[in-house]
Every structure is written in C-alpha cells, then in structure tokens.
Amino acid sequence: MRGKAFGRLWIVAAAILWGTTGTAQAFAPPGATPPSVGASRILIGGLALLVVAGLQGQLSRHAACWPRLPLLLAALGVAAYQLCFFAGVVRAGVALGTVVALGSAPILTGMVTKLRGEPWEPGWPIATFLALLGLACILLPGRANHVDLLGVMLCAGAGAAYAMFTVASRQALLAGTPETGTMAIAFTGGAALLLPLLLLRPHDWLANPRGLAVALHLGLIATALAYICFSRGLRVTPASTATTLSLAEPLTATTLGIVVLGERPPLMAAVGMLLLLSGLVWLAITPRWRRDARLSIPPPPAGNAG
Numbered sequence: 001m002r003g004k005a006f007g008r009l010w011i012v013a014a015a016i017l018w019g020t021t022g023t024a025q026a027f028a029p030p031g032a033t034p035p036s037v038g039a040s041r042i043l044i045g046g047l048a049l050l051v052v053a054g055l056q057g058q059l060s061r062h063a064a065c066w067p068r069l070p071l072l073l074a075a076l077g078v079a080a081y082q083l084c085f086f087a088g089v090v091r092a093g094v095a096l097g098t099v100v101a102l103g104s105a106p107i108l109t110g111m112v113t114k115l116r117g118e119p120w121e122p123g124w125p126i127a128t129f130l131a132l133l134g135l136a137c138i139l140l141p142g143r144a145n146h147v148d149l150l151g152v153m154l155c156a157g158a159g160a161a162y163a164m165f166t167v168a169s170r171q172a173l174l175a176g177t178p179e180t181g182t183m184a185i186a187f188t189g190g191a192a193l194l195l196p197l198l199l200l201r202p203h204d205w206l207a208n209p210r211g212l213a214v215a216l217h218l219g220l221i222a223t224a225l226a227y228i229c230f231s232r233g234l235r236v237t238p239a240s241t242a243t244t245l246s247l248a249e250p251l252t253a254t255t256l257g258i259v260v261l262g263e264r265p266p267l268m269a270a271v272g273m274l275l276l277l278s279g280l281v282w283l284a285i286t287p288r289w290r291r292d293a294r295l296s297i298p299p300p301p302a303g304n305a306g
Helices: 002-018 021-026 034-055 061-065 068-092 094-115 124-139 149-174 179-200 209-234 239-245 248-259 267-285 289-293
Strands: none
Touching (some): 002 239, 002 248, 021 034, 021 068, 021 248, 034 179, 068 094, 094 124, 094 149, 094 239, 094 248, 124 267, 149 179, 149 209, 149 239, 179 209, 209 239
8 A cells, every 4th residue: 555655645746746837838938839848848758768868777688578559559658748738728728728637638548448358447437427527518618618629629639648648657667667767768669750840849948047947847847757657556556546546737737827827717718627526536536446446457357469
C-alpha cells in the first residue's frame, strides 16, 4: 500500500507541474505560435529526458527489445497533444481549455481500458455521467456564453491524445521498459514528428529572453521533471486511475488562469467545469477495493499464447 500511495503522489505532483503550461504560454512574446511553442517544449523536454535516461544507464543495448508499437503510439500521443492543447487554450482560454482537455481524458481512457478487457473502476458510471453533462454545458454555448467551439474541440482532441499516451506508456512499462527511458523515447519521438513545424514556423521568439525562459520552463519543468514523476507513478498505478489523478492539472490551471491571468469563464462554462470536476472527484473518492486488487493488466486466459 505504501508503494501505491507514493505512486499516486508522484502523479499528482506531475499534474501540478503540467498545470502551469497554459499560463506559461500566455507570457510568451508575440510570434510564439502554438505549433512552435508545443514543438520547442517537447524538443527541450525530450532531449532532457534522453540525457537523464542516459545518465541512469537506461539506454542500453536492451533498448532494441523494447515494445515498438506502444512506444510509437505514445510518441504520436505526445505530438498530437502539443498541437491540440496549445492551439485550444489560445482560443478557449487556459482555465476552460485545460479542464476540457484533462476532463475528457479519464472518460476516454476508461473506454479504451474497458475494450482491452479491464473492468471499470467503482463509481465509473456516475463519474462519467457527471463529466459528460459538464462537457455538454461547455459545448452548448449561447450568445451569452461566448465559448469558442473550435477551441473546446481542440482541447478535447488533446484529451484523446493524452489518453492514448497514458495507455500506451503503461503498456510499455508493464512490458519492462525503464521509466525514464519510456518517457525519453516517447518525447524524442514526438519531437521528431513536430520538428518540421519548429523549423518551418518563425521561431524568433526564442531569441527573446522572455521567450527563452518560457521555453525552458515548459521543456525542463513542465515536461522533463513532470514526466519523470509521472512515469514513476504510472508503473504502479492503472492508466484510468492515473488520468483521474490528473485532476490536479485542471485545478492548478484554473487557479492560475483566474488568479494570475484574470480569466472569468462564462456562467454555463463555469457550471460545466464544476460538473466535470465533480465527476472526477467522485471517481477519486469512491472506494478502491477493486482498483487496489488489480494494479496491473490481467494476464491472458490459460492456453492463449497471444
């Protein structure tokens, strides 16, 4: 139980660091487009993770035996998340955009894990209903609501990408891939996918001291350090529980968006955010006797070698 508790604490710590990304982007100088910000973030973060993994001796000759498909899916999730999230929060706002991105991820992760044969966690139906009702309030803006639908949809796409990254990363970890090595491969792969965007887009903003500070914070703190924490927790925490614990990210981002940036979400959007967060809190506080009994993916039935 001690290991399980510390695993959840590692994930919460990672989520708090992630919650600073939207606010940090708001301080970037003019010319810092969402694709270039996202690409620079994972390029810096991926290289930092690669260095840490190398220093820890996790990039050995055994890397050739690591599962390729889960790592590829994790890299695709990393790249897609950057594009969708940074573009989404520009249009929808940091507070609302982060809640949609991280609020949709536990629902999508639960659906994927169910299809893979894992049981739903206690309280999942009620939590899903509340979260979907909250998303409906956010996605049904009237003239008085002024919610950018495209921004919300982009943030929901970021949630789907995060769900794919989490499930694939946990699969790689359970297959024996080292923690930091998994994150290093996922992020350097995602950076490679986004590198053309960084090269083709103007990146003069990186020469600005403020722009460089934003890029270094996003890459070293909100990516490298955060995902080292996340990988340590993910090894002993089911993917669906991990995305639920990521509730700390939208809470952090919402607080920073309102307190630091002065954002004021519309009434219906605020109601939707509260409903969505209440669904995730319900899942987090529901008795965990089933989830504690199944910390790893169930083995295949006897006689099934595949």
